[in-house]
Amino acid sequence: MVIGVGPREAFLERIRHGGLVLSPELAAAFAEVPREVFVPDGFQRRDGTWAKPADPDFLDLVYDDDVLITKVDGRTPVSSSSQPSLMALMIEALDVRPGLTVLEIGAGTGYNAALLARLGATVISVDVQEDVADRARFALARAGVEGVRVVHGDGYEGPGVRVDRVIVTVGVAGVSPRWLEQLGDVPGGVLVAPVEHAGTHPVLRITPDLRARVVTASGFMTAAGPLTAAHQFPAPAPPRTLRKLVPYAGSRFNPPLEPLAYRDLWYAAGVWHRRATYAAVPRREQNALMLLDEKRTGGAFVLPDGSVLAGGDEADRYAADATRIIDRWLEAARPPMQAWRITLEPGGDPDAPILLPASWSLTSG
Ligand SMILES: C[S@@+](CC[C@H](N)C(=O)[O-])C[C@H]1O[C@@H](n2cnc3c(N)ncnc32)[C@H](O)[C@@H]1O
Known part of the structure; x- marks a missing residue:
């Protein structure tokens, strides 16, 4: 299924709006994978109301460069399709090529997994919420996407098989050592994950030698389970009330x-x-x-x-x-976040340790 040329071009323009450069393969994937199939029950609009497929502006919203919140717990979003330009930056940092096996943590709607499959990868996508995993599986089948296996469970353990790349689409305090074991000594093995820092989740590109750099800023929702375990220096939770300033x-x-x-x-x-x-x-x-x-x-x-x-x-x-x-x-001449070089070290729950950013240095020039 290919979306019409008008909306397709408009979608790519919106994704590229901030100057982002898409590879031809990724541009084709965004143009060809029908995002609306992954949000069949609608999503929450910015004003809190729900957009439904029958609404006249539905497709316009689906093909905007915006996050689509598909599940909330009270007022807290607990599943979504991430912002396409953010997905693009993360996928480009992952260096996906045909024939590679990608582990995705956070299946959500299944849309990101579908893009990865369109790039020729075999995908194992894990989601901790059973209903979310079921819906992702169903959407992938409806969209006719092959090569994606959706697994219900906590992503901490990983699939227990060798993978070439790991992409985490939910905010974590640190990364699971299991994923790095499963990457092993794969040449070019890379893990891309939004890792908590100062109350936000900058996306890190991490290599198996436990070194990382920042890809981009992001505001992902927070993962369940040991991936957000308490650790030595968490960013403090935001205050409920503040004294006079x-x-x-x-x-x-x-x-x-x-x-x-x-x-x-x-x-x-x-x-x-x-x-x-x-x-x-x-x-x-x-x-x-x-x-x-x-x-x-x-x-x-x-x-x-x-x-x-x-x-x-x-x-x-x-x-x-x-x-x-x-x-x-x-x-320091206003260093961009991308100028920092980061080293990760073990921390978190001793029974389910995670690798956390532990030291930082600035690259010169
Ligand atoms: C932002 S959504 C993922 C977006 C998704 N990749 C897409 O394309 O639609 C985050 C997802 O991570 C899942 N999640 C949260 N904690 C998790 C964990 N520990 N293991 C696996 N999935 C988790 C949530 O259930 C939620 O569906």
Whole structure:
């Protein structure tokens, strides 16, 4: 099934909007795999209502460069089809070629697995939710996609067979050592995963020598089970209520940092400060970088214009830390998150360890 030329071109344009370059093979996969088949029960619109296949704007929304939330638990999304441009960046980082076997953690709708299959890979896709795995299997069959096996279970263990690539499409605190064992010494073996850092999930490209670099920023939902086990230095959970905040330092960036540059500063803050996380800025519809104090009721915000707001018992100390982070990032010539080189080490639950980012260095030039 091929979607019409108009919508297909429009979809590719939307995916490429931010300057992203798609390989011809991946562009063909996005053009040919019918995304609507993977969301037969609809998805949640941005305003909270549900878009259904009979709605006049359904296909327009399906072929937008946006995440489609397909299952919620209360107000929390628990399954979705990820944003296509993010999927594209992750698939390109994975270096998929015909004949390779790819392990996917987080089958979700099955759409990403279908794209991988369209690129010629054999896919084993695992989802921890049985109904989600069943629906993905059904959608893949309806779309006529071959070469994908959907497995219900916690992805931590992996399939127990050799694979050439691993792609994780759910936010994790660290990666399973089982996946690396299953990659073994495959030439070019790569694992691509969104790994928690400062309250967000930057996507890492990890090689079997436990070295990693950042592919892109992302905001994935969080995995169940040992993949998000408690570990030594978790980013603090965002606060529920904050004490009164007062301005400590004025604007330093005029115009304010662009979203990508702000993410770069945020990434650096997570390397340099163990209390870096995200929080909603009171009275503004905005999540921002925050250094959260130990009581989780105060600390310091760093806003995109470089101003610092702080509150709580240790406001002075946290505001000084925030200012120092901005100074340090400027002294380092505003390194992008992709400039960091990361080394992973074991941590997490001793009975089900995970490999976590443990040290960072900046590449020069
Ligand atoms: C963002 S969705 C995946 C998107 C999917 N790749 C697609 O193309 O539609 C994340 C999925 O990860 C699954 N998940 C969460 N924790 C998991 C775990 N420990 N093992 C396997 N799957 C998990 C969720 O059930 C959810 O369906």
